[in-house]
Amino acid sequence: MHVTLVHVHVKPESLEAFVAATRRNHEGSLREPGNLRFDVLQSEDEPSRFVLVEIFRDAEAAVAHKQTPHYLAWRDEVAAWMAAPREGKRYRMLAPLAARP
């Protein structure tokens, strides 16, 4: 599996637009055959900070995700709303061994 936690810091005035755009990316991502999870989490303490939990079947599926219309639209839409560059951290999934969305 290919697991990435993407840490996102959004400008306060762009929160609502970011959430709407990210929900669209979530919906599209769940329809990809290689996607296992695309969780969108918002920090309770700092609502301008988000974590996307992105799990794909393998590296090829993660590469394919970045070529989808919903990802490319999201990437362009949110670009101006970032308070800082996004940071993706890669993880090994120790459990469960099979993840479902």
Add this chain to the structure above:
Amino acid sequence: MHVTLVHVHVKPESLEAFVAATRRNHEGSLREPGNLRFDVLQSEDEPSRFVLVEIFRDAEAAVAHKQTPHYLAWRDEVAAWMAAPREGKRYRMLAPLAARP
């Protein structure tokens, strides 16, 4: 939903024991009726760092988790293996609206 990302930093010499104990906690947690996810992630860059993605149906289910034998056994087992205190961060789950393990 009640979402927590628990950040764990383990002493290098205790990695193997920590993974085994945490897999046991994972197995027990998935059997709790109020648990929706208990993902165990290991950093690729820093294998001594882990993230537990814990999702419960509600706050009551999260409280109940901390009273289970598997949680209490894990808490006591891993105590000596921590390189630093664990840090739990709470999130709102924006998507999906229904999570399955």
